[in-house]
Amino acid sequence: MNSIILSAATRIVTPLMVAFSIFILLRGHNEPGGGFIGGLVAATAFALYAKAMGVPATLRALSLSPPTIAVVGLAMSTLAGLWGLVQSGVLLKGLWPLLTTADDGSKAGLPIGSVLVFDVGVYLVVVGSVLSILFALEADVAEENEGED
Amino acid sequence: MSALSSAVGPGSLVLRYLPAALSALVAAGFATLVPTIADYNVMRVSWPWIPGLGVELSFLIDGLSLTFALLITGIGAIVFAYSASYFKGHPKLVRLLVLLVLFEISMLGLVLADNLILMFVFWELTTITSFLLVGFDHEQESARNKALQALLVTGAGGLALLAGILLLGIVGGTYEASTLPLVADTIKEHSLYLPILTLFLLGAFTKSAQFPFHFWLPNAMAAPTPVSAYLHSATMVKAGVYLLARMTPTLGGTEPWLWSLTIVGGVTAVIGSIWALRQTDLKLALAHTTVMALGTITMFLGGAAPIALTAAATFLVVHAFYKAALFLTVGMLDKKAGSREIDALGGLALPMWRTWIIASLAALSMAGFPPFLGFVGKELKYEGALAVASEPLLVVTFAVLANAMMVAIAAAVAIKPFYGRRRSLAEQPADPPFAMWIGPAFLAIGGLIFGLAPDLVGSALINPTATVMSGDLVAKQFKLWHGVNVPLMLSILTFIIGIVLYFNLARIRAALTRLDQRGIWTAEHGYDRALTGLKAIATGQTRVIQPGRLTHYLFWTTATLAALLWSALIAGGFAVLPQAGRMPTLIEWTMLALAGFGAIATAATTSSLLAILALGLLGGTVAAIFVLYGAIDVAMTQLLVETLFVVIVAVALLKLPRLAPTTGARIRWRHLGLAGALGTGTTLTLFAVLSVDLDRRVSDFFEVTSVPEAFGRNIVNVILVDFRALDTLGEIAVVVIAALGVLALLRSRMLTAAEDRR
Numbered sequence: 053m054n055s056i057i058l059s060a061a062t063r064i065v066t067p068l069m070v071a072f073s074i075f076i077l078l079r080g081h082n083e084p085g086g087g088f089i090g091g092l093v094a095a096t097a098f099a100l101y102a103k104a105m106g107v108p109a110t111l112r113a114l115s116l117s118p119p120t121i122a123v124v125g126l127a128m129s130t131l132a133g134l135w136g137l138v139q140s141g142v143l144l145k146g147l148w149p150l151l152t153t154a155d156d157g158s159k160a161g162l163p164i165g166s167v168l169v170f171d172v173g174v175y176l177v178v179v180g181s182v183l184s185i186l187f188a189l190e191a192d193v194a195e196e197n198e199g200e201d
Numbered sequence: 202m203s204a205l206s207s208a209v210g211p212g213s214l215v216l217r218y219l220p221a222a223l224s225a226l227v228a229a230g231f232a233t234l235v236p237t238i239a240d241y242n243v244m245r246v247s248w249p250w251i252p253g254l255g256v257e258l259s260f261l262i263d264g265l266s267l268t269f270a271l272l273i274t275g276i277g278a279i280v281f282a283y284s285a286s287y288f289k290g291h292p293k294l295v296r297l298l299v300l301l302v303l304f305e306i307s308m309l310g311l312v313l314a315d316n317l318i319l320m321f322v323f324w325e326l327t328t329i330t331s332f333l334l335v336g337f338d339h340e341q342e343s344a345r346n347k348a349l350q351a352l353l354v355t356g357a358g359g360l361a362l363l364a365g366i367l368l369l370g371i372v373g374g375t376y377e378a379s380t381l382p383l384v385a386d387t388i389k390e391h392s393l394y395l396p397i398l399t400l401f402l403l404g405a406f407t408k409s410a411q412f413p414f415h416f417w418l419p420n421a422m423a424a425p426t427p428v429s430a431y432l433h434s435a436t437m438v439k440a441g442v443y444l445l446a447r448m449t450p451t452l453g454g455t456e457p458w459l460w461s462l463t464i465v466g467g468v469t470a471v472i473g474s475i476w477a478l479r480q481t482d483l484k485l486a487l488a489h490t491t492v493m494a495l496g497t498i499t500m501f502l503g504g505a506a507p508i509a510l511t512a513a514a515t516f517l518v519v520h521a522f523y524k525a526a527l528f529l530t531v532g533m534l535d536k537k538a539g540s541r542e543i544d545a546l547g548g549l550a551l552p553m554w555r556t557w558i559i560a561s562l563a564a565l566s567m568a569g570f571p572p573f574l575g576f577v578g579k580e581l582k583y584e585g586a587l588a589v590a591s592e593p594l595l596v597v598t599f600a601v602l603a604n605a606m607m608v609a610i611a612a613a614v615a616i617k618p619f620y621g622r623r624r625s626l627a628e629q630p631a632d633p634p635f636a637m638w639i640g641p642a643f644l645a646i647g648g649l650i651f652g653l654a655p656d657l658v659g660s661a662l663i664n665p666t667a668t669v670m671s672g673d674l675v676a677k678q679f680k681l682w683h684g685v686n687v688p689l690m691l692s693i694l695t696f697i698i699g700i701v702l703y704f705n706l707a708r709i710r711a712a713l714t715r716l717d718q719r720g721i722w723t724a725e726h727g728y729d730r731a732l733t734g735l736k737a738i739a740t741g742q743t744r745v746i747q748p749g750r751l752t753h754y755l756f757w758t759t760a761t762l763a764a765l766l767w768s769a770l771i772a773g774g775f776a777v778l779p780q781a782g783r784m785p786t787l788i789e790w791t792m793l794a795l796a797g798f799g800a801i802a803t804a805a806t807t808s809s810l811l812a813i814l815a816l817g818l819l820g821g822t823v824a825a826i827f828v829l830y831g832a833i834d835v836a837m838t839q840l841l842v843e844t845l846f847v848v849i850v851a852v853a854l855l856k857l858p859r860l861a862p863t864t865g866a867r868i869r870w871r872h873l874g875l876a877g878a879l880g881t882g883t884t885l886t887l888f889a890v891l892s893v894d895l896d897r898r899v900s901d902f903f904e905v906t907s908v909p910e911a912f913g914r915n916i917v918n919v920i921l922v923d924f925r926a927l928d929t930l931g932e933i934a935v936v937v938i939a940a941l942g943v944l945a946l947l948r949s950r951m952l953t954a955a956e957d958r959r
Contacts, residue, residue: 081913084833086921092841099848119944122937129930144926146911163912170929171922177933181940182845188947189852 055104062104069097077175081163087171091178098183107190118183125176132170144170217294218636220302221281227309228274231267238267239661241668245315245379254318255370261315261379264665265446268514269312271662272521273436277305279640280431283529286636287427287536297337301431304330308436312443317366317376324362324408324440328355331437335424347423350728354417358407362444365400368393373451382450382672389455398452401444402461409441409495412469413724419476419488420725426484426535430528434491435521442495442517445502449670454505459591462503467599469496474606478706479713483531483541483614487524490567490610493603494520500596501582504589507671512578512585514666518658519566519578519648526563526644527614530556533633533641534618539626543613548623555632555642557619562645564615566652568608568699569692572681573652577659579604579695583688601695608699613706655679760875766882773889788829796822804873809854817847834917 073093080086102110111117116124136145148165237244247259262270281301288294307326314320329352336348370376372391373384381388388394405411410418418438422429432438445462452458473492480486494516501513533556535541538549550557566575582604586596632638651658659679667675683689702709746757785793799819803812820843827836903916903924913919921929 080915080918081922082915084837084915084917086834086915086918088921089834089837089841092838092845096841096844096848099845103848119941122940126933126937129933133926133930144923144930146923146926148912151912167911167913167922167926170926171918174922174929174933177936181936182849184940185943186845186849186852188944189849192947192950193852193855 059104062101066097066101069100070094073097073175077171078168080171081167087174088178091175092182094175094179095182095186098179099186102187102190107187107194111187114183118180118187120180122177122180122184125173125178125180127173128176129170129173132166132173135166135169217285217289217298218282220298221278221285224274224281224302224305225278228271228278231270231274234262234267235271235661238262238264238665241665241674243379247315250316250319255376256318257316257377258319259315259377260313262313263379263669264662264667265443265514265669266312268518268662268666269439269443270309272439272518273305273308273312276431276435276521276525276644277301279525279643280427280435280529282636283430283532283640284425284427286634287532288425293337297334297425297428300330300334300337301428304334304432304437308440311440315377315379317370317378320378321359321363321366324404325356325359327437327440328352328359328408331355331421331432334428334432335421337425337428338423341423344423347417347420351417351421353732354407354414354728358404358414358441361400361407362404365397365404368397368400369451372397378447378451385451388451394452394455395457398455398457398461401448401452402465405441405444406465406499407441408444409438409499410469410492411441411465411496411499412472413727415469415473415492415496416723416725416728418492419485422484422488426528426532429484429488430525430532433488434524434528438491438495439498439517439521442498442502442513445499446513446666446670449502449510450672453502453670454590459503459505462499463589463591463596466496466498466500466503467596469493470500470599470603471496474603474610475713477610478606478702478709479717481543481710483534483543483618484528486543486610486614487527487531490607491520491524493607494524497582497600497603500599501585501589502670503591504585504596506585506588506590507667507673507675508581508588508677509585509590510670511663511667511675511677512581514663514670515581515659516578518663519574522644522648522651523563523566523575526559526641526648527567529637529641529644530560530563531614533637536637537627537633538618538630543617545626546618546624547621548619549625549630550619552630553619553632555638559638559641559645560615560619562649563641564611566645566648567614568611569604569695571652572649574648574655574658575652576692577652577655577679577681579692580683580688583691587687597691601691601698604695605698605702608696609702609706612699612703652681655681756872756875759879763875763879763882766886767878770882770885770889775885792822792826792829796826804876810851813847813850813854817843820846834915 073090075090076085076093077087077090078085080090098110098114101113105113114121133144136147137143139145139147146165146167148161148163148167150162150164152161234244241264244262245259247257250256250258281298284297284301285294288297291297304327307323307330310323311320311327314323332348332352335351336344338344339348366376369381369388372393373381373388375381375384388397407414410416418433421433424432470493473489473494473496477486477489477493480489498513498516498520501509501516504510504513531541533553534546534549537553537556538546540546562573566573569575569579582600583597586600587593589596656679659677663679664675664677667677747754796819799815799817799822802815803819806812806815821840824836824839824843827833827839903920907913907916907919911919911923913923
C-alpha cells in the first residue's frame with residue numbers, strides 16, 4: 053500500500069506500540085496486562101508495519117521468521133517450567149532467585165524469576181503464531197495475484 | 202568386521218536362535234516352579250500401579266497360569282527355533298521373530314496377570330500382535346483383509362470384555378481374579394450378573410473362535426505356518442478358554458453359564474469338525490479341528506463337575522502337544538514336498554521318514570489311540586461328559602461325534618501324504634533341517650511318554666489347574682488303563698465311526714463342497730454384511746456432516762452446541778427463569794443497541810468486507826461491556842483479538858468466494874433459526890448460572906494467596922502464569938501447532954500452485 057501518511061505514521065507508531073507491548077508484558081503481574089495481551093499488541097504493531105511497508109520489509113526488521121519466534125517462545129516457557137522441576141522437584145514451580153524474604157515476611161529485591169521467563173515465552177508464542185498465519189496468508193494472496201497478472 | 206556382522210548381525214545364526222534359547226530358558230524357569238504348584242500352592246506378587254483405580258501390577262502363579270505359561274514358553278521355544286530355520290534368509294525374518302517374541306510376552310502377561318485390568322491390557326496386546334502376524338505377508342490383499350477380520354472380531358470382543366471387567370469390578374469391589382471367588386455369591390445374585398456374564402462370554406467366544414464367531418480362525422491361516430502353529434493352535438486362541446477357566450470360580454456354575462457354554466461349545470465342536478472334513482488343504486483342515494478343540498474345551502468348562510473341568514484341563518494340554526506338532530509337520534511338508542494339498546502328496550514315508558514318524562505319533566494322539574496322551578484325554582472327556590451338570594446325553598453325543606471326525610482327520614493327515622504312490626511337487630522331497638524337526642519330534646514323543654505315565658503331567662499340573670477352576674480340591678489319579686467301562690465303550694464306538702468316515706472321506710467332501718457352493722448362509726456372510734453396513738453409515742454421515750464446505754461444518758458445530766444447551770435447559774425443567782432486576786442504564790442501552798446493530802448488519806449485508814467490519818463492531822462492543830464491569834484483562838484481550846481478526850480475515854477475504862451465491866433464501870432462514878436457538882439458549886443458560894450462588898472458595902483462595910505466594914496483585918495473570926501455568930503451557934503449545942498447521946496448509950497450496958504454473 054503506497055500511502056505516505058500511513059508509512060510516515062507507521063515509522064513512529066510501530067516502535068511505540070512495541071515498547072508499549074513490553075510495558076504491558078512487564079506490568080502484567082500486578083496490573084491488567086501480561087504476556088498474552090502484550091503479545092497481541094506487538095502482533096498488531098507488526099501487522100501495521102507489514103501493511104505499510106510490505107511483508108518482506110517486516111521480515112527483515114524482525115530478523116527471525118515468525119515460526120521461529122513462536123517455537124523459541126514455546127521453548128522458553130517449557131524451560132521455565134523445567135527450571136522449577138530441577139530446582140524444587142515441581143514442574144512449573146515459580147522461582148524468584150533475586151527476591152529475599154525477611155523474617156517479618158516483607159520482601160526485598162527484584163521480583164524477576166521463572167514466572168517472568170514463562171510469560172515472555174507466552175508473549176513470543178502469540179507474536180510468532182499470529183504473524184506466521186498473517187504473513188502466510190499475505191504471501192498466498194500475493195502469489196495468486198502474480199499468477200493472475 | 203564381516204565375520205563379526207555375520208555372527209551377530211541380522212539374520213546371523215546367533216540372532217536367529219536367540220529367541221528360541223531365551224524362551225527355552227524361561228520355560229525351564231517355570232518348570233522349576235512345578236513342584237511347588239503340584240502341592241496346590243499359589244504364588245502372588247504385586248506392585249502398585251494406579252492405586253486410585255484399584256489397578257495393580259499383580260501376577261499370580263497357580264496351576265492354571267503355570268500350565269499355560271509352560272505351554273506358551275515351551276511351544277514358543279520350539280516354534281521360534283522352527284521359524285528361524287523355516288524363514289532362513291527371508292528378508293523379514295527379524296521382523297517375524299520380534300513380533301513372535303512380543304506376542305509371547307503379551308500372552309505370558311495375559312495368563313500371569315492377577316489384576317483383570319492388567320490382564321485386559323495384555324489381552325489387547327495379543328490382539329494387536331496377532332493382527333501383525335496374520336498380516337505378515339502384507340503385500341497380499343487377502344492377507345491384509347484376513348488380518349483385519351481377525352482384528353475386528355477379536356477387538357470387538359475385547360471391548361465387550363473391558364465393559365464386563367469394569368462392571369465386575371464395581372459389583373465385586375476388586376479387580377483381582379484371585380480374590381473375586383470370595384465374593385462369587387454376591388456377584389451371582391447381583392442384578393448385573395447377566396450383563397457381566399454376557400460381556401465376558403462375548404470376549405472369550407470371539408477370542409477362542411466359538412460359534413458364531415468361529416470363521417475368523419480358519420481365515421487367519423493366511424499367516425505363515427509356524428505362526429499359525431503358535432498362535433492359532435497352542436496359545437492365542439486359548440486365551441478365551443483361559444478367561445473362561447479363570448472366571449469359572451467367580452462366574453461359573455449358574456444355569457446361564459452351564460447352558461451357554463455347553464451349547465455354544467458343542468455346536469462349535471461339531472461345526473468345526475464337519476468343515477474340517479471338507480478341506481483338502483491340510484493346514485485348513487487342522488485349523489478347523491482347532492475350532493473343534495476349542496469348542497470341546499468350552500463345552501467341558503460349562504460342565505461344572507470337577508471331572509468335567511479335569512477333562513477340559515487335560516484336553517487343553519493334549520491338544521497343545523499334538524496340534525502344534527501336526528501344524529509344524531504340515532509346514533515341513535509344505536517346505537520340503539512343495540504342497541499342503543492332500544491330493545498332491547503321497548508316498549513320502551521313506552524320503553521324509555522323520556516327518557512321517559512325527560506325523561504318525563501326533564496323529565495317533567489326536568485320534569486318541571492308546572497308549573498316547575490323547576487316549577487319556579479322550580477317556581477323561583467321556584468320563585466328564587457323563588458327569589456334567591447340564592445334560593450328559595447331549596454332551597456325550599457332541600463329544601463322540603466330534604472325536605469320531607477327529608479320528609478321520611488324523612488318519613487323513615498321517616496316512617494320505619505318506620503312503621501309496623509317490624506324489625510331490627518338489628523334485629527331491631527330504632526331511633527338513635534339524636532345527637525344524639527336533640521340536641515337533643519332542644512334542645510328538647512327549648505325547649507318547651505322558652500317555653504311558655499320565656500321572657507325570659496329571660498330578661503335577663492338571664490337578665492343581667482343576668482345583669483352581671472348581672474351587673474344591675481335585676486329586677484325580679491318572680491312569681492309562683481304567684478297565685472296561687462306559688468311556689471305553691464310547692471310545693470303541695468313536696473309532697468305528699471315525700474309520701467309516703475316513704473311508705468315505707471323498708464322498709463326504711464332495712457333498713460338503715456342493716453344500717458350500719449352493720451358498721448356504723454362514724456367520725462370515727453376517728460379518729461381511731455388518732462391515733458393509735458400517736462403511737455405508739460412515740460414508741453417509743460424512744456426506745451430511747463433513748461435505749467439505751466450511752459453512753456446513755460451522756452449521757453442525759453450532760447446532761450441536763445449541764442442542765446441548767437446550768437439552769440441558771429442558772432436562773433442568775427451566776428451573777431458573779429470568780428474574781426482573783434493575784433497569785439497564787443509558788450507557789448499557791447504548792452498548793446493547795450497538796451490539797444489536799453490529800449483529801444485524803453482519804447478517805444482512807452481502808458484502809464480505811462489510812460483514813467483517815460489522816462483526817468487529819459487535820466484538821468491540823462486547824469488549825466495552827467487559828470494561829464496564831471491571832474485567833479489564835478480558836476486555837483488552839477481546840479488543841486486540843477483534844482487531845487482529847479483522848486484519849487477518851480482511852486478507853483472507855481476497856480469496857474467499859462472494860457471500861451471495863452460497864446463501865439462498867431458504868438457507869438464510871435456516872441459519873436465522875439456528876442463530877436464534879443458540880442465542881436464546883445461551884441467554885437462558887446464563888440466567889440459570891447467575892441465579893446460583895457463586896461458590897467463592899476458589900476465588901478467595903487466589904485472592905488470599907496471590908500476593909504472598911506468587912508476588913502478584915493481578916490475579917488473572919498470576920493464575921495464568923503461576924497457579925495454572927500447566928494449562929497455559931498446553932494452550933501455547935496448541936497455538937504454535939495451529940500456526941504451523943496453517944503455515945503447512947498454505948505453503949503446500951503455494952507449492953502446488955507454483956508447480957501447476959510451471
